[in-house]
């Protein structure tokens with residue numbers, strides 16, 4: 166039993182979908198029990214989200230344009246892939262209905278002048294409801310029996326719109342009841358990624374990039390032998406190939422290493438994907454749809470000690486917030502109050518660093534939460550600020566975190582030294598630093614402008630220098 170997930174580029178146009186169909190057909194020959202999860206066509210989710218936001222800001226044109234563009238994009242692919250007139254017409258009716266629904270929703274958002282997280286989830290989840298029936302029809306057209314399933318029927322989540330958490334027991338019950346009979350009958354279910362619904366049926370989404378997570382949830386519920394994430398790169402590489410073209414495929418990673426990399430920006434896999442797989446020890450494999458026999462990465466529970474640093478990841482659009490003051494020394498509860506205030510405004514703290522003198526705490530939050538966080542802190546520490554126990558609460562905007570990840574770093578001296586000499590050589594200033602308690606991660610805050618040169622310099626120092634042991638790689 167295999168669960169396959171195809172990302173936006175793998176269903177981005179007719180050629181890509183034809184390639185995806187070929188991968189699925191070949192897989193089915195090797196293992197007849199297959200379930201598929203698909204993302205929206207590339208660019209579609211962004212288009213939906215941006216149109217809804219513009220509508221809330223009083224602009225109608227973006228959603229009117231998006232309605233036409235969505236229709237065009239999907240029908241153009243459909244015409245190239247679906248020969249049978251009846252199924253093409255059936256798909257066209259579905260597209261028409263959904264784009265009309267989309268325009269109506271955006272019309273209401275425009276009238277109200279407000280976009281709630283709940284409303285946004287209804288809009289942003291439409292992309293997968295357009296792509297899944299297209300992929301199913303394209304498979305049918307090639308003689309592979311497939312049917313599309315709306316995940317709002319099977320993935321049950323809580324009500325945290327925009328970043329909902331699946332509730333495993335009812336989800337597995339529904340997944341098994343709905344998908345197992347299809348799979349047993351030789352039909353491939355093509356399930357919409359990214360979306361779910363609350364117990365009472367209100368649509369939710371699992372967070373951007375969440376289709377990987379959807380696949381892992383289904384894989385766990387179905388007891389899959391492997392969860393395969395099909396994307397546009399040869400697995401997980403030593404760094405983002407858009408920054409380091411020389412980056413190479415990592416053959417094997419542990420769940421923990423993959424989660425750390427993903428958490429710190431390696432977009433190739435959603436950080437939550439590992440959660441459902443860990444307990445059942447289901448391997449997750451990352452492969453390239455456009456190079457199916459090329460190198461791939463497998464993520465398993467086995468810790469790999471060979472090599473020191475496995476990979477480098479980076480995350481942008483962050484702000485470093487500093488809370489500083491001599492009066493903070495030895496005062497209990499400052500850290501607790503700081504992070505309670507931050508949690509109250511629902512800001513995710515990506516990294517924390519405290520000076521050993523206890524005179525300052527700094528931490529990193531997404532830039533779009535920075536103002537809210539500062540307000541909350543100034544309110545929380547009004548008294549301390551007026552007494553000058555806390556001197557300053559201030560932001561450093563436009564920073565990035567670079568994370569260096571590898572279980573083999575544990576207990577190996579000299580890594581930090583090598584890291585800083587590499588950065589020193591390219592004149593990159595490290596603004597703050599933290600080492601994960603697992604010792605398999607060192608993360609650094611640098612100026613946004615230094616991000617690319619810093620990642621390249623670290624990559625050069627650890628992977629392009631033959632004197633240093635490197636992890637198992639394939640080029």
Ligand code: ADP
Pocket residue numbers: 171172173174175204374395396397398400401402403404405406407430431432433434476477478
């Ligand atoms: P999909 O649409 O298939 O889900 P994504 O765009 O979400 O694909 O993720 C794939 C992209 O992740 C790659 O094109 C690559 O630019 C980026 N990426 C970032 N870090 C890494 C890494 N360490 N290894 C591979 N790809 C990475």
Ligand code: ASP
Pocket residue numbers: 172173204205210211292358359372373374375376377
């Ligand atoms: N389509 C969704 C997004 O763009 C989910 C995904 O691609 O994984 O975020």
Ligand code: MG
Pocket residue numbers: 172374377432433434435
């Ligand atoms: Mg993705």
